[in-house]
Amino acid sequence: MPPCPQARLAPNSGPMRALILALCLLLAPAVAAETVHPVHGLAMHGAPKYGPGFKHFDYVNPEAPKGGEIRLAEIGGWDSLNPFIVKGDPPAGADLPFETLMVNSADEAFSEYGLIAESVEVPADRSWVIFNLRPKARWHDGKPITADDVVFSFEVLKAKGHPRYRFYYAAVDKVEKLAERRVRFAFKPGDNRELPLIVGQLPILPRHYWQGRDFAVTTLEPPLGSGPYKVAGFDTQHTITYERVKDYWGADLAVRKGEYNFDRIRYDSYRDTTVALEAFKAGEYDWRSENEAKKWATAYEDWTGLKDGRGRKNAFANQRPAGMQGYAFNLRRALFADIRVRRALGLAFDFEWTNKTLFYSQYKRTASYFANSELASLGLPSPLELKVLEPLRGQIPPEVFTAEFKPPATEGDGNIRPNLRAAMRLLEEAGWRVVDGKLVDGAGRPFAFEILLVQPAWERITLPFVRNLSRLGIEASVRTVDPAQYKNRIDHFDFDMVVHVWGQSQSPGNEQLGYWGSESADEAGGQNVAGIKNKAVDALIEQVISAPDRETLVARTRALDRVLLWNHYVIPQWHLGLDRLVWWDKFGMPDTVPASGVQVMTWWVKK
CATH class of the missing domain: 3.10.105.10 (Dipeptide-binding Protein; Domain 3)
Structure with missing residues (x-):
């Protein structure tokens, strides 16, 4: 629009001049749009702990050697390799072959850093978010991860995935591909500063792999992924082994440095915790988190590993909410x-x-x-x-x-x-x-x-x-x-x-809708196990989600807590506030335990 012409007015025509100036301002172009710059990470409130160009998280050993195997246990069997649907029971570690747009750090309340996404763009009001994908991000078949995959992942998880995805991503209004490696999520009206981080947790699935396959059914064909591991072999209901991807595209990223150091991760299934305990003491697997107080106090007194120094038993304090x-x-x-x-x-x-x-x-x-x-x-x-x-x-x-x-x-x-x-x-x-x-x-x-x-x-x-x-x-x-x-x-x-x-x-947020929200109470497979339908609870959840800063979030969460308790x-x-661990002494571990507790995937096999 051309500039407003200067009106020829008499020297004493101040009021008229002011009126014309006001009209010019109304007709002038809108103020320039907010400039949004790409950033490497986001925090729920304030700035993330790790700045641009950081080399690794503080709680890892960036020089940790790669190699060896860790053997773990799970209770009960499994019958499907699709961990994203309500049907079937996936094995432990079923998420290892898959990556998300961003990844959480374990030593902050809620911050995320780029993984598949190299950078992220967010306006001040967080009404939308743009993810710029890494050019080198690859599926295990060598094909690049694209914006089409991101759009597909969001749509298929909401339409056919576990019910929790529909609640978790309910505030997303639209997702669109802007370029081959650029995708934009627009959010519904409201004040939810968590939404860019919520979308950052989206598991990304390969569109080309799922074409012609039914996403909603169980499968024993290992789905194609992009993560640090892929399925190497399994015996349904009994055992599954994941092997580290040798040319994993994200191995040198700051958010992956010092992590996923094992060449193989094996899970064996046991009927119950008593059988699993005896198998551990016999050396059938390597590492165990002990959740039973009696076993922690008495069951390891006769463990030969502890007696002869080949085993370790220790409790590590954590600062994570116990829920x-x-x-x-x-x-x-x-x-x-x-x-x-x-x-x-x-x-x-x-x-x-x-x-x-x-x-x-x-x-x-x-x-x-x-x-x-x-x-x-x-x-x-x-x-x-x-x-x-x-x-x-x-x-x-x-x-x-x-x-x-x-x-x-x-x-x-x-x-x-x-x-x-x-x-x-x-x-x-x-x-x-x-x-x-x-x-x-x-x-x-x-x-x-x-x-x-x-x-x-x-x-x-x-x-x-x-x-x-x-x-x-x-x-x-x-x-x-x-x-x-x-x-x-x-x-x-x-x-x-x-x-x-x-x-x-x-940093509680959208997940509270799935836990206690009225709309989730009748959703089969949902997380509102108790079946809570309470309009006051719904209102408080919305207050938690819209909290503008940490102080307000804490206060509103405490208010929600009181109402849940008194009902x-x-x-x-x-x-407890402790991680009670026992393990065969074949592992090294970082010196630092983050607030979220022990991160076993930062351990490594000793040379």
Whole structure:
């Protein structure tokens, strides 16, 4: 547009001159578009720790030798090599052949750096993101990774992938190819600064490989990937071996330096944890993360590896959020609809006795969905928390405003009578009464339900809980099933109560929609195992997602935490804050353990 012509006005025509100037400004071109420069990485809030041109992450050994084999174990079998769909059960390590656009560091709250993407472009409002792909990024068949592959990956994962992808990427409005190695994602209106990083986690799949194949079905043909490993051989349900790709295109990248040092990674499948433990001590595999307190305390006393110095046993502190592990109610069952009933059942679980008697006092009681992190709620709500909680007053439990949530406690001596008396008062308020030793409702129907387990080790923990429930007149039964049946029943919400773990990161965001959002409650295979449908929870999730800075994110997450806790959706169990590891002493490891804990893929086989 040409410049506005100078009007010939009398010297005293100031008002008219001002009017013409205003009209000129309205007709002038819009202010120049924001200049966006490519960057090497993104942080959720602030700047990423590692600057442009960094050589490697601080928690790796960049000189780690390559070679050798690590043998690992998994519990239960597997029947599919497609880890991206709800059907089938993939083996451990099934994601090793695949890469994402960007990769997280293990020593920051939430930062990502370019992997398949060489650089990324994001405007100040983060309403879109452009990824510029590395020219040298290649599939295992030698073909280049292109923008077509990125577009295909997004579309096929949302259309045919596991339900979690539909929720995780729901805020993406459009993806388009701009050039052969340049792709743009546009986001729906809203204030979600996490979206560029969420899209950065997108697994990239080869469009040319999947043409003519049905993505939604299970397969035993190893899918084509681009990652540091590919499937070398397998025996379905029993074992699988991955071999390092010798000409892996990303080997020298800063984000991969010092990682994936093993030539081969082998996983053997075992029926249960007891069999797996004995196999480890016999030298059948090399490295083990011990999740059972009793085994950690007693099971390695007779291990010859520890006695003769050929083995190692150590606990490494971590700073990652422990999340929530607990007995989860299936809220789709009318039996658990009343909050007083859920609260009463929580009073029947004696953590202190369990920890002292069964766990050698190793654990801490979990009192937050974000335990072991600054995200956990403490004391009464802060002013920043109240800012998002006050509009929900009347829709959330009143205790959110007046009390700090603390799980019921005992003296640990087995005397749980005071808790059971409190539980019975709540059950009576909810319309239950004891008749001939059985708790029944107004229609005479007994209070009975099943606790579904996947490992026999959980029986010794759960049966004392069942005995306490029986003292209330509740008929609780325990059923342990194999991993395949367990997964099928969980995927289709065919259970009453189950032990479940919701893992958390240091920067919660979109994944909370899948965990507790109302829309995910009826999605088969989804992560909202409890079946939570609560508009106040939905509103708080949106507040967490739209948090503009770290301080606000922490406050809003704590507010969400309080509302989840006081609704008694689970009976909280315990957490540790340690990685308990045992291994045959054939490995070297970096000197630094990052906040996220031990990263076994930074270890190497000693020469």
